[in-house]
Amino acid sequence: MKRSTDNHLMELIRKNDHRAFTLLVDRYWEDLYGHIRIKIREKDDAKDLVQDIFLGLWKNREQVSCNQQGSIAPYLFGAARYAVISYFSRCGVLVPAAQSLTVFQEPVSAFYSDEPYLLKELQSQIEHEVDSLPDRLKIPYRLSREQQLSIKEIASRLSLSEQTVKNNISAVLAKLRARLGQYHSDSTICLILAIATFFHDH
Template sequence: MRDLSDKELFDIVREGNTQAFSVLFDRYADILLSFILKRIGSITDAEDILQEVFTSLWNRRYKIEIEESIYPYLFKAAKYEVIDWMARDQKRISYFERLVFPLTNEPVGASNSDEKLMVKELSFLLDNEVAKMPSTMQSAFNLSRIEGLSIKEIAFRLSISEQTVKNNISLALSRLKLKAK
């Protein structure tokens, strides 16, 4: 089966043959994983996205038309999955910011001492966790969340790429989210 063209192989996949699907996966998984990983920087998330691409391929196999190579379809599917992942990641970051930022100031309507104590404790935990971060991550997080600088301004100030800034902020928020649980 490994000697078959993509078209011939996909015609067999369309019939529900999992072995042919496995051959297609083996043929393209590494190059797609590399493409995805370069864009998001997390191997775990990249593997999840790759899984989504191939799950979608399997689920839509009856609707997909392949001329010669399946690579253009897989590449485009991977690109859209990365975009969807980034959008979901931004939503997670925004949600977490809404949880974290009120903790740095007195929350609206905090009238009892239990709430005030909890705010102080969580603020203390947040500050300690930020202090434990690597220096670049800590700087990117503080410049973004405390000073309110844009990704571009942070990248310029720290002399790193914008993607590195995004990755560091995302990782910082992930760490804080884990601590907040």
């Protein structure tokens, strides 16, 4: 069964075959975990997201299907994309170890039905606001969001403590929410920041 195609495994999974499900999990776990781990840079959270993706696959096994090439990978990595966006849409999660997070409640799909103009406009406003910030705030933020450096790497490069870097990035996010809040809801800004972070290298 280990050499079975994704299509065959999914046929068995729809019949509640747990062994086939385990084989499919084993086949894609490492790739999914590595993909998500790079994005969110939190090992335990990445594992939780992967587990949630496979639990979702099992719960929706009767509706989930492979693509025309017989692969389940597009479904899994599509689920990973939305899982990461949902993870980052909690604004505080953008800075590791942040507390008192506000969880974004609206479905992500609602924003994808809008014209691309909304995203482009908000990104432009965010860029303008970031450019206006002092270097002590702007540089750590850009290193984190644009170069995907970790808090530890930024602290080392700038000769700052990790807590200072966290505080500076948190301050940028707070300023962005405050300055853009008069035009957009807080949850919308959170989501746009999340999308901009996730898709920056795509």
